[in-house]
Amino acid sequence: MKYPKALLFPMILFQLGILAFMVFNAMRPLQTGVPITFKTQPVDPRDLMRGNYVRLGYPFSEIKLHEIEHNLQEVKAFKEGDVGYLWLQPDGIYHKSYKLSKAQPNEKDFPFLKVYITDILSEYSNIIRLKAGIESYYTDKENALALETMRRDEEITINVEVMLAPHGVARIKELQVVK
Amino acid sequence: MLNIFFSHAQLQNEIKSWVEEGIISSEQAESLYQKYQLDKLPWYRNSSFILSAVALILVSLGLILLISENWHRFNISIRSAIGLFPLLIAYGVGFYFLYKDRDQGAELAFFLGSIVFGINIFLQAQIFHIDNYFPDGFKWWLIGAIPVALYFRGNLHNFLLQILFFSWIRMLFMHGQFSWWSILLFLPIVYLWYLKPNRLQHFFTLINAFLLLMTGYFFLYPEPDESFLFFLFGTLALSSSLLAFYRHRFPFFFIRKLYESHLLLVLLAVFIFTFDLPIDHGISMDWISGIILGISLILGLWKSRYIPEWWWTLGLTVALYLLLYTVSSGTTAYVYLACNILFLAHAIWRIIYSIQHQYKYYFMSGIVMMLLLAIARFTDMEDYIIASIVFILGGILLLFLNNYWNKKYEIS
Numbered sequence: 001m002k003y004p005k006a007l008l009f010p011m012i013l014f015q016l017g018i019l020a021f022m023v024f025n026a027m028r029p030l031q032t033g034v035p036i037t038f039k040t041q042p043v044d045p046r047d048l049m050r051g052n053y054v055r056l057g058y059p060f061s062e063i064k065l066h067e068i069e070h071n072l073q074e075v076k077a078f079k080e081g082d083v084g085y086l087w088l089q090p091d092g093i094y095h096k097s098y099k100l101s102k103a104q105p106n107e108k109d110f111p112f113l114k115v116y117i118t119d120i121l122s123e124y125s126n127i128i129r130l131k132a133g134i135e136s137y138y139t140d141k142e143n144a145l146a147l148e149t150m151r152r153d154e155e156i157t158i159n160v161e162v163m164l165a166p167h168g169v170a171r172i173k174e175l176q177v178v179k
Numbered sequence: 180m181l182n183i184f185f186s187h188a189q190l191q192n193e194i195k196s197w198v199e200e201g202i203i204s205s206e207q208a209e210s211l212y213q214k215y216q217l218d219k220l221p222w223y224r225n226s227s228f229i230l231s232a233v234a235l236i237l238v239s240l241g242l243i244l245l246i247s248e249n250w251h252r253f254n255i256s257i258r259s260a261i262g263l264f265p266l267l268i269a270y271g272v273g274f275y276f277l278y279k280d281r282d283q284g285a286e287l288a289f290f291l292g293s294i295v296f297g298i299n300i301f302l303q304a305q306i307f308h309i310d311n312y313f314p315d316g317f318k319w320w321l322i323g324a325i326p327v328a329l330y331f332r333g334n335l336h337n338f339l340l341q342i343l344f345f346s347w348i349r350m351l352f353m354h355g356q357f358s359w360w361s362i363l364l365f366l367p368i369v370y371l372w373y374l375k376p377n378r379l380q381h382f383f384t385l386i387n388a389f390l391l392l393m394t395g396y397f398f399l400y401p402e403p404d405e406s407f408l409f410f411l412f413g414t415l416a417l418s419s420s421l422l423a424f425y426r427h428r429f430p431f432f433f434i435r436k437l438y439e440s441h442l443l444l445v446l447l448a449v450f451i452f453t454f455d456l457p458i459d460h461g462i463s464m465d466w467i468s469g470i471i472l473g474i475s476l477i478l479g480l481w482k483s484r485y486i487p488e489w490w491w492t493l494g495l496t497v498a499l500y501l502l503l504y505t506v507s508s509g510t511t512a513y514v515y516l517a518c519n520i521l522f523l524a525h526a527i528w529r530i531i532y533s534i535q536h537q538y539k540y541y542f543m544s545g546i547v548m549m550l551l552l553a554i555a556r557f558t559d560m561e562d563y564i565i566a567s568i569v570f571i572l573g574g575i576l577l578l579f580l581n582n583y584w585n586k587k588y589e590i591s
Contacts, residue, residue, distance in 0.1 A: 008277065019300070019303075026306075116311075
């Protein structure tokens with residue numbers, strides 16, 4: 001070995017530190033956030049790394065720009081992967097999209113969601129697609145298939161309760177099946 | 180086929196017998212030993228380490244599958260333990276081997292540790308339902324695995340980094356995203372590749388460098404035009420320039436083939452423009468390709484200036500770029516003419532070079548290129564008499580050249 005053996009200890013601590021930091025970040029919205037509810041539509045995909053999970057689609061995943069407030073120049077300047085902020089407004093038991101902005105909002109009256117632009121505005125469409133990092137719900141195979149089946153039942157509504165941290169990061173708390 | 184003699188035990192024995200029989204001197208034998216690195220252990224002599232590594236990769240895949248089951252019915256602590264327990268075991272075994280001076284065992288254990296570290300990241304994604312860990316999880320995995328890889332500097336860890344970087348950058352590319360982290364994290368990978376290159380590493384480094392450049396390019400130009408072609412060729416010229424920095428670490432044959440493969444790709448583009456294609460408008464100025472070609476020129480002048488294939492790769496790229504950059508509607512004939520001349524000039528150069536250096540592959544490829552050009556022009560020609568004369572003369576020339584080669588180098 002070319003280096004002193006003791007040098008490997010901080011490297012391993014660094015790995016463990018990364019894991020601890022990620023757990024801390026993952027848990028923070030669950031502990032400091034406020035609960036809000038979205039209606040969702042799950043589908044059941046699988047892959048090797050993710051295993052069994054359901055893909056969740058939200059009303060804000062695909063937004064028609066004329067339905068929300070926005071600054072067109074700002075929205076046109078978005079690139080894929082850019083961060084944006086989606087302002088939310090209570091709508092019955094749910095929250096609906098109210099405004100999309102590039103800058104983080106200051107107002108405390110509106111909860112807002114930190115989102116990533118996944119599909120930018122084209123010349124021919126006024127639709128913009130967004131992701132908030134809460135699009136995957138990991139579960140076992142039976143549950144994933146059951147959720148997929150429930151989606152087709154018109155009498156069943158599937159809601160997601162998320163915890164929204166003050167800085168806009170959301171974390172899924174639970175999936176609620178309502179008859 | 181120089182490369183198959185690398186670390187070859189049979190060749191080693193042959194050389195010993197040549198010395199004993201007085202066919203070659205001990206000094207000559209020593210030179211051959213150095214040229215083919217015969218004092219190094221061939222890879223199969225290290226099979227125990229390789230098999231152990233394969234076994235650990237299988238164990239890791241088993242762990243990934245175990246976690247993929249998503250044990251939703253268990254609480255967070257139990258699910259976390261599924262990932263943390265093997266991680267701590269791997270670290271423990273690694274340190275035990277390290278302090279017992281069993282270096283290979285330690286390298287293997289920490290290799291497993293680096294894999295299980297990544298599995299823990301994706302386990303978190305499951306526990307907390309975080310979608311952003313695809314692709315961000317790979318970034319964090321890389322950040323954690325790089326220091327350990329830098330410590331061991333072994334092929335196994337380097338290979339893991341290459342695979343992780345590929346997985347991450349591929350996802351960024353697919354989503355049309357770019358991360359400045361990618362440049363930072365690619366630097367240690369390139370450093371490790373430079374320290375301990377092998378063919379697999381070379382392959383992954385090229386692919387990863389290419390994907391990295393592509394993500395950067397598409398970030399700056401979300402809707403690229405035809406100038407993208409020059410970005411591709413610019414990267415080929417750049418990788419040709421970079422090749423020279425470690426060409427002494429590979430068999431000459433292998434390096435030469437890489438230079439040739441880069442050149443052939445650029446030649447293919449030149450060949451396409453030997454057809455009288457309608458070109459409505461030229462390409463736009465692309466400063467990224469310009470910078471890449473500039474860097475390629477500087478690095479190449481430093482290390483590759485004695486390699487003719489490098490000059491051709493760079494020269495043909497620049498010539499094609501300038502031709503298409505200056506083109507405007509209605510004045511496309513000179514592109515067609517110039518590309519024909521360039522292609523023919525290169526074919527003639529191959530033939531002359533091969534005769535000077537007794538390199539028959541270039542002799543034959545030069546002739547094939549000339550034939551290819553003749554067939555291509557045959558499809559353009561409407562005058563059957565001129566076409567027939569060209570083909571008859573071409574056939575006679577080919578016969579003459581073949582006889583010339585045989586007489587000069589083989590028959591004698």
